[in-house]
Amino acid sequence: MGEVITIGLLSEEDKEATRNVLVASYEQFKNSYTNIEDYYTYIGEIKESLDNPNLDRVLVAKSGDEVLGTLQLFLSSEMAYGRPEIEIHAPIVRLLGVHPSARGKGIARKLLAESIDYAKQLGATSLYLHTTDKMSDAIRLYEGLGFQRDQEKEFLKYDFLVKCYRFDIESI
DSSP, X not given: OOOOOEEEEOOGGGHHHHHHHHHXXXXXGGGGOSSHXXXXXXXXXXXXXXXXXXXXXXXXXXXXXXXXXXXXXXXXXXXXXXXGGGOOOSOEEEEEEEOGGGTTSSHHHHHHHHHXXXXXXXXXXXEEEEEOTTOHHHHHHHHHHTOEEOGGGOEEETTEEEEEEEEEGXXX
C-alpha cells in the first residue's frame, strides 16, 4: 500500500518545516534570475510569507509528521499581492510548493483539489493563481486540471511576466 498523504491546515508546530519545504521547492529557479539579488529578495519573501497577516489559510500536505508540500490561500489580489488594481475578488493560490524529494506523488494536485473545494465552500465562482514561464511543469499541471489563462489579471514582477490562471468553479 502507498504512502498516506493528508491535507490539513498549517499548525504552529509545522511552521518551520513548511517554511523549509517552500524554500527547497523554489531553489530550483535560482539560475532563472538575471539579477541574483532579485532571487534572494524573493526567497526572503517566501521565508516571511507564512507570517503574512493577509493569509486566509495555509494548506499543508503531510505523510505522518513530515511536511511534504504546501500552498497559501488569499481572498483577493489586494490581500495576496497588495495589488487591488488586478481586481480579483476571489480566492487566490500562492506559493504552491512540494519538496523536491516528494514530487511525483500527486501532492500538488491534492493541494489544488482542496483549494477548489474550499473556494466552492466560500461560494466563489473562480479560483486564481499566478505563475511564470520558468514553472513549466506547474503550468502543465494547472492546465491539466482545467485552469485557463486570464491575461487581464497579469503583471510584471522583477523581470518576469506573472501569468494568471483561473479555474471556473461553475464549470464543474
